[in-house]
Amino acid sequence: MKAVIMTAVGEPDVLQFQEVPDPKIQSATEILVRLKAAGINPIDTKLRSRGTFYPDQMPAILGCDGAGIVEAIGSEVEKFQVGDAVYFCNGGLGGDYGNYAELTVIDEKFATLKPQSLSFIEAAASPLVLITAWEALYDRGRLQPGQKVLIHGGAGGVGHVAIQLAKLQGAEVATTVSSAENGAFVQELGADFVINYKATDFVEKVLEWTQGEGVDLAFDTVGKEVFYQTVLAVKNYGDLVSILEPDPKLGTLKEARLRNLRMSLELMLTPMLQARINDQVDQAKILQQCARLMDEGKLKILVNQTFPLAAASVAHKVLEAGVTRGKLVLTME
Structure with missing residues (x-):
């Protein structure tokens, strides 16, 4: 798959667009997601410029927010089927795979169905x-x-x-x-x-x-x-x-x-950083409730600008220059 790799700590040019091995389902409750878009957040630029939470696991794929289509499922997956559209906040802190990539693997417990009324771009901008x-x-x-x-x-x-x-x-x-x-x-x-x-x-x-x-x-x-x-x-x-x-x-x-x-x-990354599974499940439930509100027209997300996956370094420069309205998103298509 194609992915953006953080090769070192530093300026945006340490983000390199490369071919890397596809992630594989490792446990029975994981799903393989073909990502359509990935949200960009200030935490991404901070990790790139200061170092990830797992410096011994470099290079890294950044990006906590993702949205895409389930491409394969583990043998014990119950929530999703192949073809389902999902969104989530998971990975991207330097340990697990992030979402600046064409594919990612996530435990089904931490994902939820994408709001039907949102595009993949809007959904990817939303979770964090x-x-x-x-x-x-x-x-x-x-x-x-x-x-x-x-x-x-x-x-x-x-x-x-x-x-x-x-x-x-x-x-x-x-x-x-x-x-x-x-x-x-x-x-x-x-x-x-x-x-x-x-x-x-x-x-x-x-x-x-x-x-x-x-x-x-x-x-x-x-x-x-x-x-x-x-x-x-x-x-x-x-x-x-x-x-x-x-x-x-x-x-x-x-x-x-x-x-x-x-x-x-408030640090919403705590459940991921401390592997607090029940808290991560609770955050997925928050996304379920927000999906309902979005589909009812009561809650919306503003996407300020989109960039192709290969232009992640450009997106980081834009974010660090000071975006004052809405979100930035990487797209895989």
């Missing part, structure tokens, strides 16, 4: 951001109907999904964006209050929106100084969830403690 936003808002943040939530980077991959999931939960949503165009986009998704963080102080605007009280829940997708600034936008006894590790050199948690904030970290 869907699971991240779902876990952050519903599991970590315990978002309830009627609450006010602040979502940073509302036009981004995770952010634009988070807005929709928050609205589906009956919350009021404020979100930060970098431009008027992105502001119009997030309003189409249902955002109630849009803040251009380049033109104004988002904390001041949030406090105005909440009559000085602060939001019930803030979802930080940016990190760095923004994490500590966001503390000031959350009400006492509220929640702050971040997908990035707070940098202690950039601030302290004194104000968060004074406000009695409940603080949570």
Whole structure:
């Protein structure tokens, strides 16, 4: 098969388009998937530039998100048949096969049927951001109907999904964006209050929106100084969830403690990294629920740009240059 191989740690040119052996089904519950598309996520560029989680298993095939058609099944597979269209978040961390390839093998427990209303490209763009936003808002943040939530980077991959999931939960949503165009986009998704963080102080605007009280829940997708600034936008006894590790050199948690904030970290890769099979199964169930919402027209994914598989290095350059809206996807056709 053709695949994109990460030959070393470094710049995008370490991603090489090559012929490699086809993956084989190794256990009775695995399925062989002919990939039609693979989502590109910031974790991919970080692994390429800093090293994978399994440095002793180089070269590596990156890409956690995939969508394709089941081409073969193990002898004990029950969920799928040959010809089924599936999508999933699995592999791509430097250990198991990733999805920057024409074929991959995955245990049936970790895949789910592709939403019928989505193309393979849209489906491949979806899993990691869907699971991240779902876990952050519903599991970590315990978002309830009627609450006010602040979502940073509302036009981004995770952010634009988070807005929709928050609205589906009956919350009021404020979100930060970098431009008027992105502001119009997030309003189409249902955002109630849009803040251009380049033109104004988002904390001041949030406090105005909440009559000085602060939001019930803030979802930080940016990190760095923004994490500590966001503390000031959350009400006492509220929640702050971040997908990035707070940098202690950039601030302290004194104000968060004074406000009695409940603080949570979200890393949807934990089940894969720790081989927590039951948690991986739970994430597949999240994708099942999201597929239903998508087919009901209640949830959508924006694909900003697509690239042929051979152009993965170009896609990485585009992502690192700063894509501010939606997702990037590699296609195998």
